[in-house]
Amino acid sequence: MTLDYELFNAGDVVLQGGRVFPNMRLAYRTYGRLNAARDNVIVYPTSFGAQHYDTEWLVHSGGALDPDRYFVVIPNLFGNGLSSSPSNAAQAFADGSYPDVSYYDAVAVQHRLLTERFGIAKIALVYGWSMGAMQAYHWATRYPDMVERAAIVCGSARCSPFNFVFLEGVKAALTADPAFVDGRFVSTPSVGLRAMGRVYAGWAMSHAFYRDALWRTLGFTSLEDFLTRSWDVAFSRRDANDLLAQIRTWQSGDISRCDQFGGNLADALAAIAARVLLMPSRTDSYFQVRDNEDELPLLVNACSAELVPIPSDYGHRAGNPALIPADRAFINATVAAFLAKDGNQETRR
Known part of the structure; x- marks a missing residue:
């Protein structure tokens, strides 16, 4: 069977928890063409249980993630059945226990994909919903000189106790x-x-x-x-x-849970230099607006930061509205405007 995605073999990867993941593989799909400057890149990580098939509806001509203008990369999150997962890589571990893979680990391999395979040094936008949004936050924190914009849709910098x-x-x-x-x-x-x-x-x-x-x-x-x-x-x-x-990846999610920040969320958020769009759903039960409201004033070194809740009654699903026309139009319009703004503009609301 011919696959409609590609695999990046990262080799033996030392995970954040110390275990070695042998022959770790990242499944990804690309849309559009990389320009000569290699700076028209949008990274669009997948969410819980999702594969690129489930999220690519947002990538279309005339939309915010327009493959006619941008080179869109969808990396499949580890554990989704395409990238290395218990269902396809458990045999790699002699004791039968599949290791915990953190967002930190996932984004590190995604970074290797972009730099080693494509020679990319600048990312126009990292866009993510839910677990994808948590990955987008990790991208902006870990690689502040690389990420120009981050759109955090129904996500947060760390998994709250309520979540x-x-x-x-x-x-x-x-x-x-x-x-x-x-x-x-x-x-x-x-x-x-x-x-x-x-x-x-x-x-x-x-x-x-x-x-x-x-x-x-x-x-x-x-x-x-x-x-x-x-x-x-x-x-x-x-x-x-x-x-x-x-x-397990979701529950351990925290951009400050690494040696660089030692669990200090304020320091981790202060490391972000990108323009940041926080776009929670007004009625989301577990990635609540309050989490983003608390994060906004801590983005002290971001080029700009804005909080724009989705005015929807569809809860968390408002951030992935493939079948909800009003929410889909709102997200497309908001993200398109976000991409169009001058990087030097100051916005904080």
């Missing part, structure tokens, strides 16, 4: 399945995956979404129809061990 607890509920529902034995799934946990979807449904969408029966706008005939056809199967296409690996 962590939400994920504990998701994880508990999944691992309650009898297929979970000695820390890993030995077969497909059909019951656990369905339970995980039902738990997730209450968090991903907002109170207003359910109150006003907005599931009707998505083509569902009843609340049960929405839960059954959307959430009961939402995670069944992914390997359950992969999902657990990505949950």
